[in-house]
Amino acid sequence: MKTLTCLRALAPALLCLSALTAPPALAQVPARFYWKSLADGNAVPLIFNSISGNTNPFDPAHIVSPGANFDGSLAIAGYARTFELFDRAAMAAILLPMGRVSGDVTVAGKTASQSASGFGDPMVEFNLNLIGPKAQKTIPDALRYEPGFSLDLLADLALPVGEYDSDQPLNVGQNRWYGRLGAPVVWQLGPWVPGRRTTLELLPAVWLFGDNNDYLGRTLQTDPLFQLDVHLTRDFTERLWGAIDLAWYNGGKASIDGVAGEKLNNIGLGFTLGYQVDSNLNLTFGYKSTINDNAPGDLKMDGFMLTLVYGWHPIIEGSRRLKSE
Amino acid sequence: MQLPRKTLIAAAMAALCATAVAAPAAAQPTKRPNIVVIVGDDLGYADLGAYGSEIRTPNLDALAREGLRFTSFYTHASCSPTRATLLSGVDTHLSGLGNMDEWTAPNQRGAVGYEGYLNDRVATLPQLLRDAGYHTYMVGKWHLGKAPSQIPAARGFERDFSLLDGAGSYWDMTNFTAASPKSVFTEDGRYLTELPDDYYATKTYTDKLIGFIDANRADGKPFFAYVAHQAPHDPYHLPRDWRNRHVGEYDRGWDAVRQERLKKQIELGITPAGTQLAERMWFVPDPIVLAPAARALAGKKMELYAGMVENMDHHVGRLIEHLKKIGEYENTIFIVFGDNGAEGTDLFKMIAGSPGSRDYLFASVNWSQTHPNAWGDPGSYVGYGPMWAQVSMTPFAQYKGWLAEGGIRNALVVSGPAVKRPAGSINHAVLSVADVMPTLLEVAGASYPQTVNGHPAPPLAGKSWGPLLANKVDSLRTTQDVLAWELFGNRALRQGDWKLRWQFKPYGKSDWELFNVATDPAERKDLAAEQPDKLRAMLALWDNYAKINNVILPSRSTFETLEDALPPRVPDDPGYPPLIYKRQFVPPKDLLADPKP
Numbered sequence: 001m002k003t004l005t006c007l008r009a010l011a012p013a014l015l016c017l018s019a020l021t022a023p024p025a026l027a028q029v030p031a032r033f034y035w036k037s038l039a040d041g042n043a044v045p046l047i048f049n050s051i052s053g054n055t056n057p058f059d060p061a062h063i064v065s066p067g068a069n070f071d072g073s074l075a076i077a078g079y080a081r082t083f084e085l086f087d088r089a090a091m092a093a094i095l096l097p098m099g100r101v102s103g104d105v106t107v108a109g110k111t112a113s114q115s116a117s118g119f120g121d122p123m124v125e126f127n128l129n130l131i132g133p134k135a136q137k138t139i140p141d142a143l144r145y146e147p148g149f150s151l152d153l154l155a156d157l158a159l160p161v162g163e164y165d166s167d168q169p170l171n172v173g174q175n176r177w178y179g180r181l182g183a184p185v186v187w188q189l190g191p192w193v194p195g196r197r198t199t200l201e202l203l204p205a206v207w208l209f210g211d212n213n214d215y216l217g218r219t220l221q222t223d224p225l226f227q228l229d230v231h232l233t234r235d236f237t238e239r240l241w242g243a244i245d246l247a248w249y250n251g252g253k254a255s256i257d258g259v260a261g262e263k264l265n266n267i268g269l270g271f272t273l274g275y276q277v278d279s280n281l282n283l284t285f286g287y288k289s290t291i292n293d294n295a296p297g298d299l300k301m302d303g304f305m306l307t308l309v310y311g312w313h314p315i316i317e318g319s320r321r322l323k324s325e
Numbered sequence: 326m327q328l329p330r331k332t333l334i335a336a337a338m339a340a341l342c343a344t345a346v347a348a349p350a351a352a353q354p355t356k357r358p359n360i361v362v363i364v365g366d367d368l369g370y371a372d373l374g375a376y377g378s379e380i381r382t383p384n385l386d387a388l389a390r391e392g393l394r395f396t397s398f399y400t401h402a403s404c405s406p407t408r409a410t411l412l413s414g415v416d417t418h419l420s421g422l423g424n425m426d427e428w429t430a431p432n433q434r435g436a437v438g439y440e441g442y443l444n445d446r447v448a449t450l451p452q453l454l455r456d457a458g459y460h461t462y463m464v465g466k467w468h469l470g471k472a473p474s475q476i477p478a479a480r481g482f483e484r485d486f487s488l489l490d491g492a493g494s495y496w497d498m499t500n501f502t503a504a505s506p507k508s509v510f511t512e513d514g515r516y517l518t519e520l521p522d523d524y525y526a527t528k529t530y531t532d533k534l535i536g537f538i539d540a541n542r543a544d545g546k547p548f549f550a551y552v553a554h555q556a557p558h559d560p561y562h563l564p565r566d567w568r569n570r571h572v573g574e575y576d577r578g579w580d581a582v583r584q585e586r587l588k589k590q591i592e593l594g595i596t597p598a599g600t601q602l603a604e605r606m607w608f609v610p611d612p613i614v615l616a617p618a619a620r621a622l623a624g625k626k627m628e629l630y631a632g633m634v635e636n637m638d639h640h641v642g643r644l645i646e647h648l649k650k651i652g653e654y655e656n657t658i659f660i661v662f663g664d665n666g667a668e669g670t671d672l673f674k675m676i677a678g679s680p681g682s683r684d685y686l687f688a689s690v691n692w693s694q695t696h697p698n699a700w701g702d703p704g705s706y707v708g709y710g711p712m713w714a715q716v717s718m719t720p721f722a723q724y725k726g727w728l729a730e731g732g733i734r735n736a737l738v739v740s741g742p743a744v745k746r747p748a749g750s751i752n753h754a755v756l757s758v759a760d761v762m763p764t765l766l767e768v769a770g771a772s773y774p775q776t777v778n779g780h781p782a783p784p785l786a787g788k789s790w791g792p793l794l795a796n797k798v799d800s801l802r803t804t805q806d807v808l809a810w811e812l813f814g815n816r817a818l819r820q821g822d823w824k825l826r827w828q829f830k831p832y833g834k835s836d837w838e839l840f841n842v843a844t845d846p847a848e849r850k851d852l853a854a855e856q857p858d859k860l861r862a863m864l865a866l867w868d869n870y871a872k873i874n875n876v877i878l879p880s881r882s883t884f885e886t887l888e889d890a891l892p893p894r895v896p897d898d899p900g901y902p903p904l905i906y907k908r909q910f911v912p913p914k915d916l917l918a919d920p921k922p
Contacts (some may be wrong), residue, residue, distance in 0.1 A: 003717040140576060140621030141695055191565075 013235060020179045030272050030284045030307055031231030031243035033150060035182035036089040038142045039135050043311040044229070045095075049074040053290070053301030056080030056163075058120050058172045060180075060207050063222070064262065066109075066296040074120075082119070084135035087130060093125045101170060107252065114170040121173050125156045127184070127233030139315065146192040146200075150288030154182035154205065161194045166214040176220070177210035182227075194238040203229040207252070218257045225264065231272070232269055243272040245288055249299065266290050266299040279316070282309045347864045358742045359657040360454075360549045360765055361644070362411070365637060366404060366466055366492075366558035367725060368663030368782070369717025370737070377589035377596075377719065379574070379582070380631045383640035385738065390661050390749050392740025393794070396595055398756045399819070400665050400733040402812045405468050407654060407664040407758055412469070412480070413447040414762025414773070414785040416874040418811065420447045422469070423877065427491070428813060430879030438835050442459040442470025448777045451481030454549045457771035463539040464530035465553030471509055478514030484540075486533040488513045488526070488555060493670075495526040495555060495562035496703040501676040502764035503850050517801070525564060526555045531640040535647050542651065549765070552644070555715045557633035559672060560692075560707035563701040567632040575624035575631075577714040578612025580605065580629075586719040589740040595749050596720060596846070599709055603731065603847035605898040606669075607738060607831075611711045614905050622697065626709040627716070629700055636753035638762060658741030658768065660761065669714030669724035673706045722848045726883075727832055728810050728817035729848055730824075739794065743768055746796045754800040756818065757808050759787030767791045809870040818867045825863035829884035831894040837864065 050058040050073055055064050057072040080093035097120035104113050129135070132150030136142040162173025182205030189198040209222040226249070233243040246269055253263035270288025277283055289302035365372075373382045375389035401407040401417060409415075409422035417423055424430060426441030433439040443449070451461040463477045463485040468475065468676055470489075477485040483534075493500045493508035499519060500508045510517040521529060541548070544587055575582060590596035605611070612620055626866045642663075648654040658886070677692065678684030694704035701707070708753065714724035723729035737756065766773060767789045774782050792798045802808075804821035811817075816827040822843035829835055839853040839860050853860050870876070900906050 139616075139618035140573070143618065143625070144572060146698065160760065191698060193696045193702070195696075196699075270859050281550065 003208045005231065011305075025078060029229070030274070030286055030305065031205070032199070032241070032274065034154075034186055034201065034203070035147065036129060036132075036147065036150070037082055037311070038082040038138060038139065038313055039082050039089070039137050041311060043080045043309055045076070045078050045080065045310075046308045047074075048100075048170065048306045048308075049076075049303050050305075051301060051303035053299070053303075055299060055301055056101060056170060056296075057301070057303070058097065058099075058116075059174055060158075060225070063220075063252075064264070064297055064299050068104050070101055070295075072099060072101035073097040080125075084137050084253040087134050087254045089129040089132075089135040091125075091127045093289045094122045095125065097121065097123075097172070099172065101172065102133075102168065109320045112168075114168050115173045116119065116160040116165065116168070118172050121158040121160055121162040121178075123156055123158040123179075125154070127152050127154045131228045133257040149188070150186040152182075154180065154184055154203075156182075157181040166216065169216060174212065175214060176212040176267050180205050180207045180227075182206070194233050195237045197233075197241070199231070201233065204226070204231075207268045214226075215256065221255045223251055223253040223263065226250045231271075238278075241274045241277040243274070244287075245270040245272055245286065247288065267292050267299070272305075279320075280310055280312055282311070283307065326546050333707055342808075355359075355546045356545060356656070357459075357539065357769060359547045359648075359653055360459075361552060361648075361657055361659050362550070362761065363552045363641060363661040364408075364411070364465075364554065365634070365649075365661075365663045366555055367665065367668040368634065368637075368737050369667035369714070370721065370731075370734055371409070371586045371590065371595075371719040372557075372667070372717050373736055374662075375593070377586045377593055377736065379571075379585065379686075380634045381570075382634060382638040384645055384788070385646075385661060388661060390741045391739045392738055392744050393746055394749075394751045395737040395739070395756055396751060396753050397592060398662060398735055398737035398758075399733050399808055399810075400662065400735050400758045401810060402665050402728055402815070404466070404664045405809045406468055407449075408467075409443050410758045410786070411761050412449050412451070413443060414450070414759055414787055415447050415783045416759070416786045418875045418877070419632060419783040424812070426470075428879075430877075430881045430885050432880040433877050436877055437876075439877065442472070442475045445474070445778050446780045446783065446905050447448065447480045448774050448782055449478075451549060451551065451766060452807065453481070453766060453771045453773070454769050455483060455768045457766075458546055459769060460484075460537075460541050460546050460548040461551075462534055462548060463553065463784055464534045464537075464552040465526075465551075466491070466555050466558075467553065476511050476514065478511065478872040479522060482551070483535040484513055486510070487553075488764070489797060492558050492560075492670060494560070496524065499691050499703070501673075501684075501688075501692070502678075503683040506687060506691070524914060526562075527637055527640050529555060530644050534644065535892075538647070539651070540654075541886060549655075549769075552641075554637050556637040557630055559668060561626070561629040561633050561701060561708070562703070562705070563629055563636060564633050565701065568701045569626040569632075570635060571631045573624065574622070576617070576620045576689065576715075577626040577718050578615070578620055578624075579610055583716045583719045586716065590719065599851060601845075601847050602720045602721050603715070603718075604727075604849060606715065606723075607713050607894050607897060609710075609715070610890050612712070613757065615697075623710070623712065624705055625700065626698055627713045629707055630709045632701075637742030637842070648812075654867070656742055658743050659739065659913060661736075662758070663735045663740040665735070666721075666723070666725040666727070667714040669711035671710065671725060672708055677706075720847055722882075723832060726813065728812070728815045728826055728844060729832070729841060733810060733817070739790070741892060742796045743791075745794060752793065752799065753804065754793060754795075755802050755806075755808065756790065757787050760790055760801070761787070763787055763789040764791060764794075807870060808883060809867065809874075811871070811876045811878070811885055814879050815884070816867065816871075816878075818863055818870060820863065820866060823863060825860070825867060829882065830888040831891055832884070832887070839863065 044141045052071050053080050054068045062284035076095050076097045078095035082091045100117035102115035129152045157179040160175050164171045164173035164175040185202040187200045205227045207225040212220040228248045230246040231243045249264045249266050251263050253260045268288050268290045272284050274284040284307045286305045290299055293300040372378050405425050406417040406422045409417050409420045413420045420439040421442050421444035423439040455461045463480045463482040467487045467489045468491045477487050498508045591598050633735045666776040677688040692706045694702050699705045718731035721730035723731040748867045763785050788801045793801055809818040809819050822841050824840045824842045826838045838851040840848045
């Protein structure tokens with residue numbers, strides 16, 4: 001019997017617990033974040049972003065400040081757990097953004113250099129698979145898992161408790177409720193064999209924002225923002241994979257005391273490389289940049305992203321101890 | 326072409342038979358029946374639905390329903406000897422396959438009868454049928470020689486599409502070792518440089534055969550088709566659509582499936598009530614003590630195997646459907662069987678070598694698709710192991726390569742115009758693959774020659790099934806008739822209900838054993854000590870068989886060191902040790918209490 005071998009083979013699937021991470025920065029997650037894994041698994045994701053552009057990376061509304069230039073360092077730490085709900089794969093997570101951002105900010109014609117740092121708005125996330133294979137409740141389920149065409153319901157809710165200074169426009173907390181409803185799709189193209197997997201992944205989503213009633217003493221309102229992430233991913237080896245990433249943002253027109261700005265209609269293009277270090281640890285590195293950003297009012301943003309996800313499952317850990325690995 | 330006199334007589338007899346069956350065609354001249362021999366490579370005794378399997382084989386089952394099932398049909402313990410006997414009717418120690426070519430022992434090299442290919446001292450069934458006016462076609466695995474004088478076209482087949490090797494990829498020409506990396510195929514006597522587009526062995530073989538049949542239909546001659554499917558021999562290469570037809574079904578483990586098949590066999594009348602299953606191989610765990618993942622992985626291998634069998638059945642169905650469409654089905658005799666016991670040995674382990682060897686490097690490049698989701702793809706190599714091989718051979722002991730019943734006894738279905746017994750009958754007569762040659766010569770009205778290439782033709786080892794199929798007798802063999810085997814140094818002989826057996830330790834005792842296979846088909850109880858007179862008489866028969874048939878016991882054998890490689894053999898007492906079977910003690914509810922402060 002090669003049970004241990006099979007458990008080892010399963011471990012990379014656990015790393016898909018990275019599915020929980022929905023960083024506000026760039027309003028994107030790396031490809032393969034919505035792959036399913038064995039129920040009752042755990043993961044700790046760490047996401048690092050280094051971002052430049054004309055919008056606050058801590059604000060998923062991506063309100064554009066024409067002519068501004070922000071530099072942000074953002075990290076997100078979290079914890080996630082997979083479970084089974086109504087026989088479907090589900091995941092719940094909590095994510096805590098933190099970091100610093102600085103740059104020139106223009107509000108109502110006034111420009112100032114500002115910086116902010118601290119903890120951002122924590123976010124809770126819930127994801128439930130609707131279409132696709134049933135939840136992987138046992139290791140045999142996980143052994144047999146192939147996503148085929150998999151569609152989920154994704155819900156995020158950010159709690160407005162992050163660092164916020166109402167005297168400056170640049171903050172890491174947003175001082176308002178906001179969240180996202182999405183439908184992640186993972187579409188398996190070809191065999192589901194490590195080293196040969198290919199997927200087309202879509203994440204259509206809508207960000208919804210409450211009002212910030214204390215934005216420099218004014219009221220900030222933001223229309224819903226539609227987001228579509230597209231990833232074409234492909235294994236290079238059993239441990240190394242890559243993706244071409246595309247993101248489209250549309251809507252999200254912001255108003256300050258009723259004075260409306262421009263709505264977004266921007267496209268970002270990038271790539272991701274992923275590497276499974278061992279049966280617990282997975283790394284990704286990516287770069288993404290907006291491409292239709294020549295006009296002053298266009299969203300202009302680029303950034304590097306490094307993610308590190310440590311996943312574990314009690315059965316696999318126990319088996320490894322017995323094997324003295 | 327002038328037909329031999331016996332051919333004309335047979336044609337006339339066939340015409341008379343057909344007249345009785347098909348009155349509307351009475352005015353038409355009736356040709357001799359077509360013959361289709363279908364061999365499943367490593368197909369187990371219990372793998373067809375008609376033999377108690379849960380594997381879905383509707384097309385082969387339909388042949389069984391319309392024809393006859395036999396329960397005591399013997400092949401050889403491995404493929405080349407069986408194929409040699411099928412196509413020559415002669416004992417393997419005379420026909421060139423006294424040993425498998427791959428395992429010819431030093432003391433057998435150069436000896437007549439041990440050439441490793443079907444030698445030129447035997448006449449072949451396709452040669453004789455062709456001479457009797459039949460078209461002769463072959464598709465599938467040959468494994469009886471690769472040289473130009475040894476290939477199907479040289480041995481009597483007019484048309485062929487053949488894999489000359491014993492196994493290989495189902496998807497391409499990849500073979501198993503660095504020394505012999507490429508499978509060798511022939512088509513109509515020419516060695517192929519590449520395979521047809523969209524090649525998949527079982528499908529392509531069927532396509533080719535249908536093409537052969539159609540190409541020659543116009544001349545009205547009957548045909549003999551040898552359909553030597555590679556399936557379900559490992560590696561279990563299978564189109565994706567066929568891999569997931571039994572998902573999770575085998576997670577319950579081999580013991581449960583074996584018991585279910587035995588129950589079904591008893592209901593069908595294949596196996597007598599009260600039959601006991603053979604011992605589970607002592608080194609195979611009781612599946613109920615395995616973790617779900619281990620059972621799922623092992624079960625998935627059986628899922629693939631079931632898919633292989635079902636895919637083969639599907640393509641047999643395509644052939645049947647085509648014959649019906651062109652009006653040839655009713656006049657076609659089908660003979661279906663597996664060439665030996667199911668495969669329980671890890672063949673890949675034998676051929677893949679060890680790290681650092683050239684074969685290991687070859688396997689790393691060509692056979693390393695080991696992920697379960699890749700099983701069935703090119704580059705994967707899955708066999709299902711001894712536990713499932715025992716399921717395939719329910720209720721018998723052991724499997725391919727060995728001379729226990731699980732190595733040599735197989736399912737046999739015969740249908741078509743030669744069968745005059747009630748449709749769906751089951752017959753328990755002792756039959757041999759050596760019987761096929763005399764049976765089909767009789768059907769075709771062909772005769773066996775006196776000499777072959779200047780040598781006296783060796784005697785046919787079998788008997789024609791004619792009287793049995795015609796419902797004139799219930800058994801061909803008397804209690805004095807003998808069937809005997811020798812392969813890899815293992816030996817066996819059956820006479821009446823008795824079977825003498827010598828096998829290497831630990832599968833045997835490296836000594837003679839004696840079984841009554843009528844009352845103990847699972848060969849659980851060695852009666853050698855209790856029946857010394859019978860043992861002595863059987864030994865004398867064996868000595869006589871060995872002398873007459875040129876048996877040279879090998880000085881080396883693939884099994885010679887097996888005892889050192891396996892755990893010591895112990896009985897398979899159910900429930901032992903209790904340590905791993907006892908369940909959680911549950912105290913009476915009224916005696917439950919919380920700890921006192």
